Amino acid sequence: MHALSIKNLTKTYGNGAQALKGINLEVESGDFYALLGPNGAGKTTAIGIVSSLVNKTSGDVLVFGHSLDSDLAAAKSCIGLVPQEINLNLFDTVLNTVVNSAGYYGIERRLAMRRAEKYLGQLRLWDRRFDPSRSLSGGMKRRLMIARALVHEPKLLILDEPTAGVDIEIRRSMWDFLQETNAAGTTIILTTHYLEEAESLCRRIAIIDDGTIIEDARMSDVLRKLKGEVFVLSLDEPTTELPVLPGFETRVRDDGQIEVSVSEAHNINSLFAELNRQGVKVSSLRNKANRLEELFIRLVESKPRNSVVG
């Protein structure tokens, strides 16, 4: 069964702005799905419609088979939402925030308290349970919103840029937590600006731009579309002379490091064999750009404007 099925979804705002131009999307149950796009592409509008925060103009949305039009309450019960903006009641305690949210889904207080202990514990907030949420740091508030979204144990968890403004350590721990949640059977849809995040976590990806879906495929298939990658090599002795590497496009950087483009036709082993033959010693290597970022920019830039692909 599809966790989420979107058919010909359109949204035109009151000011005439067309945020969605007939998108189609299917997310399999159990999937970890990335929805990417530049600012204003329509990601948050699409998520807003699925979670009932935005009225659609036309189209159909089914959540685990429940239509938003004819079976709204059942569809809503399946969804847990972590919105982009912090929308906590800042005067409520951490514990009440989670327990009250459970109550809105019909979960009795005793069970809600057990669930709150479980999720606040997993997200390392249990020690702060009696503190008002306004006293939490930005990262803690984001984790609290995740706990709040999970307390009714939704089958579909939607996260709209959940790690925005969160430091690296907490971001990594949130990734681990989300992977565990997905492994336990929860379908996850994620929007993020950290493309490394999408690449690390998600198995499928849709790219949305200007209200249309311009790519919707398995992450591995999408990354395969890259024709090559650019690596930055730090040399033992910085050089101003460009080593001649047949078959590779190279460039010397101002800091004495060199950039090498490795195309699909070559592999990195042959690059190192050639460097070794020439006696060039490499101390470290890094990817110049995030692979997904490179692909993302290419797809968005190559898409003809104002066309409807979805």
Added chain:
Amino acid sequence: MNIRLNWVALKTIVTKEVLRVLRIWVQTIVPPAITMTLYFIIFGNLIGRRIGEMAGFDYMQYIAPGLIMMSVITNSYGNVVSSFFGAKFAGHVEEMIVSPMSNATIVIGHVAGGVIRGILVGIVVTIIALFFTDLTIVHPLITVSMVVLSSTVFALAGFINAIFAKKFDDISIIPTFVLTPLTYLGGVFYSIALLPELWQKVSLGNPILYMVNAFRFGILGVSDISISYAYAIVVLFVVGLFSACMYLLNRGYGIRE
């Protein structure tokens, strides 16, 4: 509709609202108590002694039901408008909108919170009134039902104000420019029999007049208007305002894009 789910959700909203009222009791309970004490001292005790009797009661007794009703009305309204607009402003109204509870549960939960605050404040003001005058309730059922219905009307009105409000200024416009004048002109401090005939007729267009008089009838047994007519008006307002709340919430006015 899933009745069990909505029942738990309703209990959650009401509990949250009541705890909010009790948590900020210095803002919710104390100010009306101080204001009403001043009313009793100035209008009831100092000025009232010179006014003498009204409708067969000393002036302090006569205005006590109106002042109790005035505090109930303003606090029911104020609680819902500030709580629901606060939830809108901070964004946590979204928690309720994305949940499967019905819109009716959202409205009833917030209105119940407003009614409970109104009644709490009403009890406090009644206790204060007893320091200044004797009050015996002639018709308990009318007294209780009218206070609940009247606070429901204004809690619903507060909900509608919160839906339309876009900034904090918007939640004080109606209480300042509509609610307070209507209350003062609604027979709290006088019997409309004192007014010229034209102004008596104009006063009949003020819904608060019916609430204050019916409540006064419940406590003292005197009223300027027919009690059954007062009930009809108040029930009509409850039905009309609840329908308006549901219409606005179902359309997502001011909440959903």
